[in-house]
Structures are given as C-alpha cells and as structure tokens.
Amino acid sequence: MLNTILVVDDQGSVRQLLREYLTEQGFRVLTAADGQEAILVARHDEPDLILLDIMMPRVDGYQFLRQYRQERKTPVIIITAREEETDAVLGLDLGADDYVVKPFRMRELVARIQAVLRRMREAAEKPELLRVGDITLNETMHTVTVRGASVSLTPIEFDLLAVLMRSPGRAFSRAELVDHLLESGFTGLDRTLNVHIRNLRTKIEVDASDPQHIETVFGIGYRFHKP
Numbered sequence: 763m764l765n766t767i768l769v770v771d772d773q774g775s776v777r778q779l780l781r782e783y784l785t786e787q788g789f790r791v792l793t794a795a796d797g798q799e800a801i802l803v804a805r806h807d808e809p810d811l812i813l814l815d816i817m818m819p820r821v822d823g824y825q826f827l828r829q830y831r832q833e834r835k836t837p838v839i840i841i842t843a844r845e846e847e848t849d850a851v852l853g854l855d856l857g858a859d860d861y862v863v864k865p866f867r868m869r870e871l872v873a874r875i876q877a878v879l880r881r882m883r884e885a886a887e888k889p890e891l892l893r894v895g896d897i898t899l900n901e902t903m904h905t906v907t908v909r910g911a912s913v914s915l916t917p918i919e920f921d922l923l924a925v926l927m928r929s930p931g932r933a934f935s936r937a938e939l940v941d942h943l944l945e946s947g948f949t950g951l952d953r954t955l956n957v958h959i960r961n962l963r964t965k966i967e968v969d970a971s972d973p974q975h976i977e978t979v980f981g982i983g984y985r986f987h988k989p
Contacts, residue, residue, distance in 0.1 A: 764790040765879055768809035770800040770826065771841065772818040780813065783868050789875075797821030801829060809836060810882075811875055814858070816842045816849060827856040835904075837878045837917050841866070854957045857916050882917055892927045895989045897966060897975065899927055908966045918943065919962045922955075926976060931988030933979040959984060 767789045769780045777793040784791045792807055794800035798821040804812065812830075816823035823840065830836070840853040840861035850861040860874055892899040896909045901924060906913045915923065925942045926934065934942075940955055963970040977985050 764788060765810040766790045766792060766807060767875065768792045768794065768800065768804055768807070768812045770794045770797065770812060770818070770823070771815040772796055773815075776815075784872070784875075787872055797823060797826030797829075800826055804830060804834070804836070808834075811878060812836055812838045813871075813875075814838050814840050816840060816853065824852065824856060827853065827858060831857040831914070835914060835916065837882060839871075839874060839878065850954075851957055854954065855961060857961075859916055859918050878917065881921060890924075892924065894927050894930045894986060895975065897923075897927065899924055906966075913965050915962070915965060916958075918958050919965070922958055923962060923966070926984065926986035930986045933982050933985040935983040937983075939983060 767784055769777055769784075769791060770793075771777050771780070772795055774795075777795070781791045781793055792803055792809060794803045796818040800812070800814070801821070803809075814823045814826060823842075827838065830838075838858045840850065840858045841864060842849050842853075842861060843864040850863075853861055859878055862871055862874065890901045892901070898907045899920075900906075904920060906915055906920065906923065921943060922939065925939060936955055943955075959976060960970070963973050963976055966975055967973045975987050977987055979985055
C-alpha cells in the first residue's frame with residue numbers, strides 16, 4: 763500500500779511541484795491550500811505524513827498544528843520559507859517532528875519523509891512493554907500512560923522516552939541520544955533535542971520545572987530516574 767502524504771502550502775506552484783515529484787517517488791499525494799482545508803482533508807483521508815507550510819492565509823501552520831495535535835499523532839514535517847530558528851522551535855513545541863527550510867533539495871525532503879515513516883513502522887513493530895515507576899510505554903501499541911492516564915506524544919518524543927526508559931539510571935550524553943534517534947531517522951541537532959526534552963517533560967512530569975523522571979545530568983545530558 764502506498765504511503766499517503768498531505769502537502770499543505772498556499773502556493774499552487776509548490777503544491778504542484780511536490781505532488782508530481784512525490785508521486786514519482788511512489789507516494790500517494792493529497793494537497794491543501796491552507797490549514798483550514800488541511801484539517802478537512804486530513805480527517806477524511808488520514809494521511810501517513812503531513813508536509814506543512816507555516817505562513818498561510820486564514821488558518822496558518824501553527825494554528826493547524828494546535829488543532830490537529832488534539833486529534834491525531836500523524837507525523838508532521840514543517841516547510842518554512844523563513845530561516846529564523848524560532849519558527850522551527852515553535853513548530854516543534856506544537857508537536858511537529860522535523861522541519862526543512864525553503865529552498866530545499868527534493869532528495870533531502872524525500873529522505874526525511876522516509877526516515878520519519880520508517881521510525882513509525884519500527885515503533886509499531888517492537889513488542890516491548892516498558893514500565894518504570896508510574897510510567898508505562900507500550901511500543902507495540904505506541905501508547906504511553908502516566909499515573910494511569912494516557913499521554914499523547916509525537917513520534918520523536920515517544921522514541922526519546924523509550925531510549926531513556928530502557929536504561930533507567932544511566933546518564934546519556936546529548937550526543938548519544940542524538941545518535942540513538944538518528945537510527946530512527948531523527949535529523950535534528952543538539953538544540954532541537956533540548957526542545958523535545960522540554961516538551962516531553964511538560965507531558966509526563968507533575969511539575970516540568972522540577973522534573974522527577976527525566977533528570978538533567980549537568981555537563982553530560984539526561985537520564986531517566988531509577989526508582
């Protein structure tokens with residue numbers, strides 16, 4: 763079965779270019795001109811991955827992410843024409859998995875798409891059930907419960923939590939964590955990792971400003987608290 767990609771961009775030429783190229787690469791491609799249309803298309807067709815422009819009329823990429831992340835965990839790669847790091851960080855904060863900056867190389871974009879989809883497949887195939895303290899992570903069902911309540915994580919957050927929970931008490935350097943995630947298709951940098959850690963803490967900690975699960979090991983990186 764072909765993977766379905768939803769391309770969301772207000773420029774018709776960009777939508778057409780991506781539709782043609784990704785179709786040639788073996789994807790089924792849907793398009794939307796803004797976030798409002800994208801919500802409707804995504805609900806109806808349930809794409810496997812979304813390529814999302816940020817600056818759009820009516821409903822922009824940020825607004826789309828805020829709304830759609832309440833409904834589904836479909837991986838999202840941001841496409842932005844602005845090179846300010848704050849744009850990408852805000853998108854990651856809202857649940858995006860990766861970002862590319864226009865103009866981008868088609869080969870790089872396809873590589874990132876394939877990496878994210880591969881990570882999703884591998885996560886779905888792993889039969890492990892991890893329990894540490896009051897957190898349970900099911901890699902088969904791709905679910906996480908914290909203190910008995912279900913928590914929604916992005917694919918990167920899920921993989922990051924799984925790496926830490928497999929070795930509670932072990933201190934991972936930032937470079938080690940990046941290397942682990944690279945095996946799953948992560949294409950970010952150390953500073954991007956910090957954003958994902960911060961987002962993960964807000965979802966699993968009672969008080970993200972005083973984390974009891976994901977501890978900072980100063981001068982090294984992070985570790986998952988071993989009860």
